[in-house]
Amino acid sequence: MTFDFDRLVVDDVSRNFGRRRALTRVSLTCHAGEIVGLLGPNGAGKSTLLAILSTLLAASSGEIHYGSATARAIGPALRARLGLLGHDLYLYPELTARENLEFFARLYGCPNVPAVVGDALGRAGLRDRADDLVSGFSRGMRQRLALERALLHGPRLLLLDEPFTGLDDASGQALVARLRDLRQDGRIVLVATHDLDLAEGLFDRVAVLREGRLLLVDNSSASLRERYREAVAAARR
Amino acid sequence: MKQFLRVAWIVMRKDLTVEVRSREILYTTVFFAASCVLVFAFALVREGRPMEDAAAGILWIAIAFAGTLALGRTFERERQTETLRALMLAPSDRPAIYVGKLLGILILLGVVELVLVPMVGLLFNAPFGASPLWLVVLLAAGTLGFASVGTLFAAMLVRARSRDVLLPVLLYPITIPIIIAGVRGTVALLQAVPDEPMARFWIALLVFFDAVFVTLALWTFEPLMTE
Numbered sequence: 001m002t003f004d005f006d007r008l009v010v011d012d013v014s015r016n017f018g019r020r021r022a023l024t025r026v027s028l029t030c031h032a033g034e035i036v037g038l039l040g041p042n043g044a045g046k047s048t049l050l051a052i053l054s055t056l057l058a059a060s061s062g063e064i065h066y067g068s069a070t071a072r073a074i075g076p077a078l079r080a081r082l083g084l085l086g087h088d089l090y091l092y093p094e095l096t097a098r099e100n101l102e103f104f105a106r107l108y109g110c111p112n113v114p115a116v117v118g119d120a121l122g123r124a125g126l127r128d129r130a131d132d133l134v135s136g137f138s139r140g141m142r143q144r145l146a147l148e149r150a151l152l153h154g155p156r157l158l159l160l161d162e163p164f165t166g167l168d169d170a171s172g173q174a175l176v177a178r179l180r181d182l183r184q185d186g187r188i189v190l191v192a193t194h195d196l197d198l199a200e201g202l203f204d205r206v207a208v209l210r211e212g213r214l215l216l217v218d219n220s221s222a223s224l225r226e227r228y229r230e231a232v233a234a235a236r237r
Numbered sequence: 238m239k240q241f242l243r244v245a246w247i248v249m250r251k252d253l254t255v256e257v258r259s260r261e262i263l264y265t266t267v268f269f270a271a272s273c274v275l276v277f278a279f280a281l282v283r284e285g286r287p288m289e290d291a292a293a294g295i296l297w298i299a300i301a302f303a304g305t306l307a308l309g310r311t312f313e314r315e316r317q318t319e320t321l322r323a324l325m326l327a328p329s330d331r332p333a334i335y336v337g338k339l340l341g342i343l344i345l346l347g348v349v350e351l352v353l354v355p356m357v358g359l360l361f362n363a364p365f366g367a368s369p370l371w372l373v374v375l376l377a378a379g380t381l382g383f384a385s386v387g388t389l390f391a392a393m394l395v396r397a398r399s400r401d402v403l404l405p406v407l408l409y410p411i412t413i414p415i416i417i418a419g420v421r422g423t424v425a426l427l428q429a430v431p432d433e434p435m436a437r438f439w440i441a442l443l444v445f446f447d448a449v450f451v452t453l454a455l456w457t458f459e460p461l462m463t464e
Contacts, residue, residue, distance in 0.1 A: 056322055058463055080328035088319035094255045106247045107327045109240070149323075 005067030013062035037203035038192040044209040046192035083155030089146035093135035108153035120148035139166030248337025270303035278360040292363035293423035378443035379419035
């Protein structure tokens with residue numbers, strides 16, 4: 001069964017870990033062709049929200065709608081439309097770059113695996129290192145490879161947790177350009193990041209989280225750093 | 238079903254590729270199991286004569302200990318790189334991932350048993366060659382039962398802080414019936430005249446345990462793995 005959606009609705013979602021509340025009644029809507037920035041200090045709940053959106057974590061209360069259906073109603077077909085780049089990169093260091101991508105392409109049932117993997121290696125700038133073990137790669141190279149791993153199956157919803165970590169300036173700019181292409185392509189992209197300089201001008205909207213609460217969702221033209229500071233200051237008042 | 242088996246096959250092949258490249262788990266488990274058998278041989282064999290029925294017990298103890306070690310290490314690998322999460326994100330039924338991991342563990346334990354059986358046979362003068370077919374069936378049924386529970390628990394505990402302690406604590410009480418059935422079946426096959434009807438009884442019991450444990454594991458894997 002194939003499934004697609006053009007809207008992501010987070011409706012009053014909370015998540016507790018034992019007594020600790022990681023997310024409190026978060027609501028947010030994202031549309032196809034939009035890049036939404038998730039900002040917030042460490043422990044704000046950004047990664048928890050991404051894990052819930054990716055179906056790895058269940059919400060304690062509230063619902064997520066992918067289009068008009070929930071994850072439970074859609075079943076495994078939903079995961080064919082989700083791509084997640086976590087803080088850990090989900091790569092096997094004992095395998096080569098090509099073997100990693102081939103494994104995930106097969107797992108996702110991609111057609112014509114060699115061509116898909118060849119394209120992905122080219123986009124990651126790793127064609128000449130394709131047959132080297134990932135254990136010998138720098139963090140930046142792994143980060144680029146992991147992004148391509150998350151995109152292999154052409155997901156509608158792309159969830160990126162600190163995607164700029166370990167990237168040099170050129171790779172960071174290339175990632176920004178890639179994300180803009182994905183927006184153009186009608187994907188929904190959520191990016192959790194602390195790198196406000198690289199992300200400046202990238203986001204269509206910004207959602208600021210603090211201590212599990214959503215403080216602000218805006219699309220103003222003020223600088224990212226300014227919007228972030230204002231949201232955090234307003235929450236303190 | 239085709240998709241389920243395809244995903245299980247892909248996961249198993251990946252696990253074996255990683256293991257063939259590192260040989261970390263194979264060397265550790267074989268070395269550990271062989272050391273275990275050797276120590277027991279020094280304790281339980283006097284002037285070339287082993288204690289009665291010791292070979293069967295030692296064989297299954299070595300399989301259980303080596304199996305626990307292999308289960309822990311296999312999932313530790315996935316934990317270090319958080320790749321278990323990537324597997325859980327695959328658009329297939331999550332129990333297919335379980336089956337793939339289980340098949341990988343079974344092949345690994347099969348290789349360990351290929352070393353262990355002749356070694357125990359040699360050190361304990363045990364006639365393992367008397368009923369080779371029944372011995373293979375018995376070992377396969379016992380290993381499947383042990384590994385099916387072990388794979389589920391190892392996956393479930395992958396994010397627990399004290400997973401190394403918890404795995405044997407949870408695993409051994411549940412798999413004790415399997416180990417006992419394996420030992421009794423092996424004893425029956427190691428008689429001067431192999432007691433095949435008795436061995437078949439224990440094999441049937443093991444197959445029953447296998448059916449129960451594999452069904453329960455397939456049923457509970459998805460809810461247990463969704464945090």
